[in-house]
């Protein structure tokens with residue numbers, strides 16, 4: 349059987365949108381599942397949209413996310429060059445061939461003439477004017493140095509049909525397709541031409557891309573047919589939406605892989621989540637590594653309907669990955685965020701990690717979760733009043749001195765010994781556990797919520813700091 353070859357063909361126009369990365373991921377999964385090859389091609393022929401540095405972003409994102417290509421500009425391969433701007437002479441050669449085959453023609457019309465073709469809605473539709481030129485006229489004009497473009501010669505009637513593996517049978521009337529430009533006056537190809545030439549020459553068997561190309565595919569097929577080339581198999585992917593009516597776009601905030609990594613999402617969770625944007629596995633598991641995704645990926649799980657990007661769900665998945673990390677891994681991966689915290693360098697990060705692992709979903713929550721470890725200062729005494737715990741400031745006044753004494757007397761300062769000291773306080777005062785634990789926790793953290801309770805916090809703080817905080821709080825509540 350023929351080897352499956354898929355490609356990701358981004359245009360370097362800035363950041364790499366989540367939708368683009370999903371296209372890449374599906375191309376990768378589809379090829380890898382079947383032992384095929386996945387190719388990266390940079391489509392940079394639209395110089396007006398080119399953004400400096402964005403090719404590097406594409407390389408970095410793909411490596412970092414694990415969606416790695418077998419062939420591409422920076423890794424090489426047998427079908428290069430993999431950057432379209434380096435393939436200009438190839439496009440010229442094939443455009444000339446297509447002209448000879450009748451699938452395209454030279455057009456010398458001036459911009460003024462083109463503008464004069466505007467209909468009442470302001471749309472321009474080329475009228476095949478230059479199709480009538482004789483071979484001699486064309487040669488003469490070229491010899492005279494007249495500027496020209498090469499246009500596709502689309503039949504005036506008939507229907508172009510093909511079968512898309514997701515969307516089924518697609519038909520477009522040729523009368524609705526205009527004779528679009530294939531080679532611009534600067535000699536550069538348009539996407540409409542380059543994608544066909546490259547997909548064919550690079551041996552791409554399955555073209556996977558967004559639905560925006562669903563209705564232009566018949567005109568690409570005309571070219572495959574004119575050249576006598578086998579058409580690839582098409583797999584168009586549903587759009588990714590912000591909500592029921594709006595496409596996900598930069599205007600709505602973060603939409604790139606990089607943005608989410610910066611926000612502290614676990615990379616594997618981002619990849620895992622985008623795999624689920626438009627595809628669902630047959631099993632009930634949603635948390636899947638790249639290897640597991642590769643194993644279970646299949647086209648019949650791809651949905652036709654748009655998928656809505658749900659950041660909350662991606663966040664939940666990120667939390668699931670964090671829960672399973674070792675303390676060391678949490679420290680290593682969360683390091684940029686530990687470094688942002690004022691606490692950095694003062695505490696044992698591994699201990700903090702074991703406390704936070706089940707309590708954060710994204711690493712950027714780290715600084716806020718451990719801010720109780722920072723400089724301990726005045727806090728709101730209203731924190732002692734808690735209806736459910738049945739505590740208030742008066743109860744704290746009774747609890748804290750006793751608890752302080754019991755903790756001070758501890759020879760060994762451990763999770764268990766602190767627990768015993770607080771329980772002894774409960775026994776001596778005949779109060780409810782909640783009353784005492786609540787007061788002590790507020791007294792040593794100054795916060796309404798903390799990752800972990802009295803024992804975890806005390807263990808992190810150590811005996812000296814725990815007592816210092818208790819003393820501070822006793823002073824504070826006694827005004």
Ligand code: GLU
Pocket residue numbers: 356357358359391539543556557558561
């Ligand atoms: N350069 C095109 C884009 O970024 C690629 C479309 C395709 O995959 O054919 O939309």
